Amino acid sequence: MVEFNEHILNLYSSLESDLVKLIPQERFSKDVNMKLERISHLMEVLGNPHHSFPSIHVGGTSGKGSTSIFLASILTTQGYKTGLFLSPHLQIINEAYQINCKLAATTKLVEIFERVKSAIAKVAQENIFGQPSYFEAQVALAFCLFEEQKVDVAIIEVGLGGRLDATNILSSTIAVLTSVGLDHTEILGSTVEEIAEEKAGIIKAHQHVVCGFSKETTREIVAQRCEKSNSQLWQLEQDFSFTVHSGSLIINLPGKVYENLSLTKLIGEFQFSNAACATAAAYLFSQGNLSDVAVREGLADAIIPGRMEILQTQPVVILDGAHNPDKMRSASHSVHTLFGGKEKVVIVSFKKGKPVADILPYLIDNVKCFILTAFQVKGLWEPYPPEELKKAFNSIAPSVPCFIVDDPINAVQEGLSRAENNDLVWITGSLYLAGDAREHWYPSASLLMKAEE
Incomplete structure (x- = not known):
């Protein structure tokens, strides 16, 4: 058993290393990363695996992962x-690749990536835009896995934006747009309307489109895009809706109502709209043959790590990867609603470039102290330096103590040591921090072994 475990860990390390090698010195450049020419070429070399399965393409600023x-x-x-x-994945790459809601085994991913690696080398030699990117390689691995597994349907989350995201080579049956807000403004645009245009770029001809946008100007952008592409549009609160009575969720679709629903393993009212959009898309994909049991059990069984996840009690520890003003507003509302009386120890890290001044006001209510840390660099993005973060916190909440603990696991331990049993420890600011912090409760090595079962 020890030898097998070491073998799996070595395989995983090799896969991770192969992917990281694709990250250039300048980790992300709009001009380099936001192109479809390389991924299209890569798909051709691999035999266009993305044509072998129906897909549902899910985009949006917040809620697309859920x-x-x-x-x-x-x-x-x-x-x-x-x-x-x-x-992104939180802890291990395998999280990004699931079959029937179970993480793909490292052995399977490594086997398939050998095929992808040779195709990457060929594209790097032949394409005028050079070597495929880190994310393009991940997308190719997903499409090859789903082809090999002969899935009935693939649900594909957009990486960034939509129009020029590597996943947008798909011609999906259904496109879902969950929400739109100000995030990645340096790449996608400085207004929600500009960002909505980018998000709506995943809409293709003759699709079903499910849209959860709330602002009228952004809804109109989606409606116009659907009209031009001859796609059928369902808008939340116009064509379908949800209500909540005594904690029970009801989802109203054209011609069908799903009642007595609950998100048993999740907290946060913001998940209700995500559940409604997902149910609408599933109903459309099944051509109206979606059972009440599938919706009820599917929603109740869904587990979403790193999104308002309760990791322990005494003290309560909430792990949430909120990383933009809209997400933090929703997370803060949920924390206040559920745990408003508790003093908070807040452990936080942000991606460099985030609008910290717009996010911090949602964190300062009833706080005992802040612990500022820096997530481990695992992919394209780097953390906001804790020293600079401390200056921002001191200007907004000068009376609240701030402590810098550079290592995220040490930051978790420091937070737990400073919290009383009736306090709340809130870990937030980045999905990358969520992944680092989760190691304290769920070690990656254990997750990798479980994926092999």
């Missing part, structure tokens, strides 16, 4: 063989 997980859970419960691609 909606994708709900969708996979509902359709798996309905009896479909599902593939699920998520980004």
Whole structure:
């Protein structure tokens, strides 16, 4: 058993190393990363695996990961063989690649990536835009896995934006747009309307489109895009809706109502709209043959790590990867609603470039202290330096003590040591921090072994 465990860990390290080698010295450049020419070429070399399965493409500023997980859970419960691609992963790469809501084994990913690696080398030699990117390689691995597994449907989460995201080579049956807000403004645009245009870029001709946008100007952008592409549009609160009575969720679709629903393993009212969008998309994919049991059990069974996740009690520890003003507003509302009386120890790290001044006001209510840390660099993005973060915190909440603990695991331990049993420890600011912090409760090595079962 020890030898097998070491073998798996070595395989995983090799896969991770192969992917990281694709990250250039300048980790992310809009001019380099936001192109479809390389991924299109890569797909051609691999035999266009993305043409071998139907897909549902899920984009949006907030909620796209949760909606994708709900969708996979509902359709798996309905009896479909599902593939699920998520980004980013929290702890291990395997999280991004799921079959029937179970993490793909490292052995399988390494086997398939050998095929992808040779194709990457060929594209790097022949394409005028050079070597495929880190994310393009991940997308190719997902599409090859789903082809090999002969999935009935793949649920694909957009990486960044939509129009020029590597996943947008898909011609999906259904496109889902969960929400739109100000995030990645240096790449996608400085207004929600500009960002909505980028998000709506995943809409293709003759699709079903499910849209959860709330601002009228952004809804109109999606409606115009659907009209031009001759796609059928369902808008939340116009064509479908949800209500909540005494904690029970009701989802109203054209011609069908799903009642007595609950998100048993999740907290946060913001998940209700994600659940409604996922149910609408699943209903459309099944051509109206979606059972009440599939929706009820699919939503109840969905587990979404790093999104308002309760890791322990005494003290309560909440792990949430909120990383933009809209997400932090929603997370803060949920924390206040559920744990408003508790003093908080807040452990935080942000990606460099985030609008910290717009996010921090949602963190300062009833706080005992802040612990500022820096997530480990695992992919394209680097953390906001804790020293600079401390200056921002001191200007907004000068009376609240701030402590810098550079290592995220040490930051977790420091936070737990400073919290009383009736306090709340809130770990937030980045999905990358969520992944680092989660190691304290769920070591990656254990997750890798479980994926092999």
